[in-house]
Amino acid sequence: MNKEFTAVGKRITQKDVVLKATGEAIFVPDVKLQGQLWGKILHSKYAHAKFTIDKTRALALPGVVCVITYEDTPKIPYCRSFRDMPMTASGQLQHSDEFILADKARFVGDPIAAVAAVDEKTAEAAIELLEADVKYEVLPFVIDPRDALKPGAPVIHDYSPNNNPVNSTPPPWLAIGDLEKGFAESDLVVEDNFYCSRQIQSHLETQSCCATVDSNNKITVYSPNQLAHPFRRELGKMFNHPVGKINVVTPYVGGSFGCRLSCHTEPICVMLALKTRKPVKLVNSKEEDFTTIDARTPHYLHAKLGLKKDGTLHAMELNVTTWGGGYVSRAMLAGGIMLIWGLGHYRCPNMNGSCKLAYTNTPLGGAMRGFGNPEVMWGIDQLMDRACVELGLDPVEMTLKNTKHAGETCNTGLPIESTYIDDCINEGAKAIGWKEKRGKNKGGTKTLKRGVGMSTMTHCSGAWPLLLEHSGAIIKFNEDGSANLIINPGSPGTHIYGSLSQVAAEVLGISVDDIYVVAGETEKTLFDLGSHASRSMYVTGHAVRIAAEEARKELLAYAAKMLAETPDDLDIKDGQVFVKANPGKKISVAKVSATAIYGARGDGHTISGKGCFVPHHNSPPTAAYFAEVEVDTETGVTKVLNFVSAVDCGKAINPMTVEGQCEGGVQQGLGYGLTEDYVFNPATGATATGNFTTYKIPGAPDMPLETKIIIIDKPDPKGPFGAKGVGEPGLVGIAPAIMNAIHDAVGVRVTDLPIKPEAILKALKEKASK
Amino acid sequence: MKKEILNFKVNGTPYEIEVEPQMTLNEVLREQLNLTGTKISCAEGECGACTVLVDGKPELSCSMLALAARDKDITTIEGLAKDGELHKIQKGFIEKGAIQCGFCSPGMMLMIKALLDENPNPTKEEITAYIAGNLCRCTGYVKIIDAAKAAAEA
Ligand code: FES
Ligand code: FES
Numbered sequence: 026m027n028k029e030f031t032a033v034g035k036r037i038t039q040k041d042v043v044l045k046a047t048g049e050a051i052f053v054p055d056v057k058l059q060g061q062l063w064g065k066i067l068h069s070k071y072a073h074a075k076f077t078i079d080k081t082r083a084l085a086l087p088g089v090v091c092v093i094t095y096e097d098t099p100k101i102p103y104c105r106s107f108r109d110m111p112m113t114a115s116g117q118l119q120h121s122d123e124f125i126l127a128d129k130a131r132f133v134g135d136p137i138a139a140v141a142a143v144d145e146k147t148a149e150a151a152i153e154l155l156e157a158d159v160k161y162e163v164l165p166f167v168i169d170p171r172d173a174l175k176p177g178a179p180v181i182h183d184y185s186p187n188n189n190p191v192n193s194t195p196p197p198w199l200a201i202g203d204l205e206k207g208f209a210e211s212d213l214v215v216e217d218n219f220y221c222s223r224q225i226q227s228h229l230e231t232q233s234c235c236a237t238v239d240s241n242n243k244i245t246v247y248s249p250n251q252l253a254h255p256f257r258r259e260l261g262k263m264f265n266h267p268v269g270k271i272n273v274v275t276p277y278v279g280g281s282f283g284c285r286l287s288c289h290t291e292p293i294c295v296m297l298a299l300k301t302r303k304p305v306k307l308v309n310s311k312e313e314d315f316t317t318i319d320a321r322t323p324h325y326l327h328a329k330l331g332l333k334k335d336g337t338l339h340a341m342e343l344n345v346t347t348w349g350g351g352y353v354s355r356a357m358l359a360g361g362i363m364l365i366w367g368l369g370h371y372r373c374p375n376m377n378g379s380c381k382l383a384y385t386n387t388p389l390g391g392a393m394r395g396f397g398n399p400e401v402m403w404g405i406d407q408l409m410d411r412a413c414v415e416l417g418l419d420p421v422e423m424t425l426k427n428t429k430h431a432g433e434t435c436n437t438g439l440p441i442e443s444t445y446i447d448d449c450i451n452e453g454a455k456a457i458g459w460k461e462k463r464g465k466n467k468g469g470t471k472t473l474k475r476g477v478g479m480s481t482m483t484h485c486s487g488a489w490p491l492l493l494e495h496s497g498a499i500i501k502f503n504e505d506g507s508a509n510l511i512i513n514p515g516s517p518g519t520h521i522y523g524s525l526s527q528v529a530a531e532v533l534g535i536s537v538d539d540i541y542v543v544a545g546e547t548e549k550t551l552f553d554l555g556s557h558a559s560r561s562m563y564v565t566g567h568a569v570r571i572a573a574e575e576a577r578k579e580l581l582a583y584a585a586k587m588l589a590e591t592p593d594d595l596d597i598k599d600g601q602v603f604v605k606a607n608p609g610k611k612i613s614v615a616k617v618s619a620t621a622i623y624g625a626r627g628d629g630h631t632i633s634g635k636g637c638f639v640p641h642h643n644s645p646p647t648a649a650y651f652a653e654v655e656v657d658t659e660t661g662v663t664k665v666l667n668f669v670s671a672v673d674c675g676k677a678i679n680p681m682t683v684e685g686q687c688e689g690g691v692q693q694g695l696g697y698g699l700t701e702d703y704v705f706n707p708a709t710g711a712t713a714t715g716n717f718t719t720y721k722i723p724g725a726p727d728m729p730l731e732t733k734i735i736i737i738d739k740p741d742p743k744g745p746f747g748a749k750g751v752g753e754p755g756l757v758g759i760a761p762a763i764m765n766a767i768h769d770a771v772g773v774r775v776t777d778l779p780i781k782p783e784a785i786l787k788a789l790k791e792k793a794s795k
Numbered sequence: 796m797k798k799e800i801l802n803f804k805v806n807g808t809p810y811e812i813e814v815e816p817q818m819t820l821n822e823v824l825r826e827q828l829n830l831t832g833t834k835i836s837c838a839e840g841e842c843g844a845c846t847v848l849v850d851g852k853p854e855l856s857c858s859m860l861a862l863a864a865r866d867k868d869i870t871t872i873e874g875l876a877k878d879g880e881l882h883k884i885q886k887g888f889i890e891k892g893a894i895q896c897g898f899c900s901p902g903m904m905l906m907i908k909a910l911l912d913e914n915p916n917p918t919k920e921e922i923t924a925y926i927a928g929n930l931c932r933c934t935g936y937v938k939i940i941d942a943a944k945a946a947a948e949a
Contacts, residue, residue: 048832518896
């Protein structure tokens, strides 16, 4: 593919962004259906309790149409993040351990009843009545996973008497060598305990759903989920309903970041619609989001590294205790994937690890952008930095010694197709001014100290071979020469429709303006796993490429008949099919397509193509992150002055989109590192930080003064047009880069996220007293 | 609850509607007038997603009673484009890639409109400070600030 690209690599704005700029874009909370009722959920007040609910008063309230509790549900256990995503590596399924409404409350916020009423206010009034009419039998509860795993801890699920539903070990390609020997042979061993905090995705559009059931028993669900097709399947199982009679509609989605891998309001909303036979809309308040959704799974991580004098990594051990929550959901995979990212990143001959998952009486651990990677690198790259300091080496130099290269075994066990991590490190270091600034307090004062720090990572492009992978796409030509691209990867704001349109346009030889995306309904699209694991560009991208190649073939075959040429002698550019040897002989794509559809040749058909794709490879995106900070030694407050993310995401199909993903990643990573502090009240198990005032995500003034994104932009041999994933890499190494910069500035570290000013002050005091 | 009459203008159109006194401006815009371009997120004055202009000044529609808008001129995102021509702020946001999920964007663009009306040539620092109360979880604000600058220069 040496020819110059016409669509790929261009800074193009996805068409429907205009609708978001004018307010026309419809999000689920904006959906209004004829005769729609409002749903509301009653959440448990207690962290662990049995209960009975008297519905009489709520039902008698004028305007209340129905009240449901556990007794009214189908009682088919389900997994809110879809049990039917088999882990292809182990064949293990996720646990189905919850019901649409709880049989026993397992965390503060667990849904225990729901109502449907004529309007929102009536629904709220009914919830208040119900709230007063619940009789709780409060049970002992446990918040911290380390306590939950102790003998005698309250039992949360009868089937799991030790609160330990699953343990994970690293896959065989990452459990290698001999740990004991490896540490014995090391010149330096560094280890520490880290807390990887519960980060809330904090998308602005709250969890919401609209559901309706028609007289043919067809269920239509408007849901802002990330995995529409698997979600439809789970709904079918949960309600014992044929999937052909379920259509999941995903309109515009106000941010996902992993949260929408789980269904939160949808099962309850569908249940209410089935009971009332009316459309029901259910929109969470932001507080409900904060207190009930599956956030980034928290962990306690013990990490231990052994290094040779020259800085080569020789042994690594990671032991994780995972904070599961009242049901397991994605937390079931969270610890295991941490081991995969952590052990898979650097080259190291002796490695092993373990992970224990604990049920706790808290909201669930789920997935958030990076899923385990920011967590594990928070520990590993702090220890790497510490080792550099102790060995008297430069982190840039030392990291370069340990990075893996193409052909070595990647985190997924497959060979690394391409990696330009060394370019990321070198270019990032240059951009931050590493040589001039490291260890020099450059530009700082006695009390405002400056420093620089770095971190790196390897991620994935899709989940193959760890999880199911599969996407499909259809292209069909219209008689004006434009084409519909029919896909369903989900679009939570990543501009994936635009990037996929660029792929289609490039193959078809037409303008990206002439590609119209049809998406967002399971019944109109081929199966697409959805948006997670930085997979859409890589996997759906290939499906689109194949569909476009097929459509192109059909187009050329038909054009060849019209031009009395052979298809191989033809090419397409700027919407014109032309004879390669005689470019003056040409016909427009519009004419070919219109003739195929309406022409009177007796061979009428729609020129189209279909592509389904399962990658049997996984090209890892890599990145290096550099922070320059200023720490106020009197207040402990850290200001990030400059941040550089250098990413290797293969060929950037749309550099503007790649920058946008990485810039947003900096905001989320900076919040993870410095400001976002999720706290439970230990006395009750309730969330103590249930709003944006107490749980602080960075605003514009909290951002680095300068953020620079460097795109390495070298094509990968296996990605579509050389692209790899880029959705998650944006935030992975931000927090450890900031911490390492703080250490460079003031010589102290903290191991618990987020890095709080008081913890820095305390560490400074301890250091001074030594 | 007894309803009251509310007279106000929204995007230049005069309205006379009945509202319940406790209703917020956000509820009236979204539920009664179907202007769902105005978003709602925290509903507590913490995120800025619900920002509209009231007599040209930015207000949080989730925290303002509808009746407080009596005789006022409200601009929502639906009122930014004129005669089918996008406003320069909308163009800036579209061209610079400042819109990702788009949920903060209506509030953010109206905030920038208020800023540019007050200060047609703001510096990066002034833009940053002005949008401090408008949270965005997608963009890192970088391209939003670029878009505001581009709109100022347009
Ligand atoms: S919804 Fe009004 S400030 Fe958040
Ligand atoms: S674009 Fe998604 S919140 Fe700003």
